[in-house]
């Protein structure tokens with residue numbers, strides 16, 4: 008059993024030697040009976056884990072991070088919003104973190120790239136945050152949404168062409184992971200030959216992998232060179248627009264905002280695409296409903312943002328003073344984590360997981376408060392376009408395994424599918440789009456999706472309505 012003490016998880020005296028460390032942290036908690044919040048704990052049954060922790064501790068749960076550093080995981084919906092909306096009590100400045108001040112966590116720690124202070128908007132408060140955030144927001148706002156959708160569609164068509172003739176594919180590695188990567192390479196203004204590698208480095212950084220720090224160095228090197236190049240030859244991209252923004256960012260600040268977008272946008276959008284695809288493919292009647300126009304893809308995506316937010320935990324700040332939160336005594340310098348997935352399932356706002364959320368966008372998948380994700384519309388647009396393209400081009404695409412056979416992995420921050428194998432009728436590639444050149448030319452429209460015969464179509468729509476109604480808890 009985990010500790011039910013209302014005292015915060017203080018640093019344990021000793022760490023168990025490697026050989027004695029539990030292989031399943033869910034079954035065997037860390038020192039002091041405190042839950043370890045590493046990937047293995049979250050990958051298996053996150054909903055059950057969060058519910059058990061909520062039942063034992065209430066809305067604010069003591070947990071252990073990498074290195075058995077104590078932290079508070081906020082799992083209550085209202086408490087997450089309270090932390091996110093009160094930067095004076097919960098600062099984003101990682102230099103306030105007790106573990107950092109006492110030298111237990113340093114720049115080389117796998118968690119450092121996410122939690123340590125840096126000159127990007129995720130780690131600032133107040134006026135400085137507003138200055139950097141305005142530059143990011145306004146620069147992102149310069150992307151024409153239709154142009155962006157065309158860009159995603161063009162990359163989607165090319166990726167689908169690569170496997171359309173094979174009759175089967177593993178969609179995580181060949182589609183859901185590559186599409187945001189290719190899109191981001193252009194959006195950020197990265198060199199096409201380095202972009203995908205760089206985006207992958209950003210993914211590993213978010214995973215808190217052992218090589219997180221080395222990946223971070225590589226990212227900085229390439230981004231610095233990109234910023235130098237954009238000074239000489241600006242383009243239609245985030246790097247150039249950040250340089251030109253009236254907030255007058257230094258080159259170092261531009262590099263850090265680009266790095267932040269790289270890390271924040273990629274894995275999250277990949278997870279949204281693959282999680283939504285899984286839900287749609289695992290519920291064939293829902294497919295019928297989408298074909299029948301009864302449910303929009305946007306609604307399916309929103310449901311996934313409630314049920315399986317692409318980022319399940321995100322940094323929530325460092326307490327600036329001793330305070331009480333959700334019945335726990337939080338000390339100045341303690342780190343708080345926002346349990347977005349757990350908060351979305353908080354029984355106080357969702358008494359039944361089956362309760363309808365249709366048309367309700369008040370989930371916390373993009374967090375809230377001054378740091379709420381500024382790229383959420385782009386993330387949604389990429390996901391909808393990606394799924395629309397795939398279902399349109401491969402209308403009979405189906406899971407190649409039983410849904411129960413799919414497996415998951417997780418880091419402290421996110422949970423993701425290991426693979427999404429599918430089968431479909433092999434078909435010829437769509438006509439190729441002309442070579443890309445910014446601004447992006449419109450891609451030729453793919454052949455319209457094959458529609459099922461009318462009666463089948465009606466039956467599928469009826470069954471789909473019922474299935475999605477169940478999915479939506481109606």
Ligand code: HEM
Pocket residue numbers: 091128129130140143147267268271272275276279316317318321322347372373374375377378379380381382383385386387
């Ligand atoms: C479905 C995809 C996405 C999800 C689920 C997502 C989620 C999040 C979350 C949870 C945060 C943390 C908010 C906080 O610290 O309180 C965040 C921050 C951020 N996201 Fe996203 N994001 C997505 C896509 C994107 C995209 C496409 C971009 C940019 C192109 C982007 C840019 C950012 C930036 C710059 C921040 C930091 C904002 C700040 O600290 O002020 N995100 N995102």
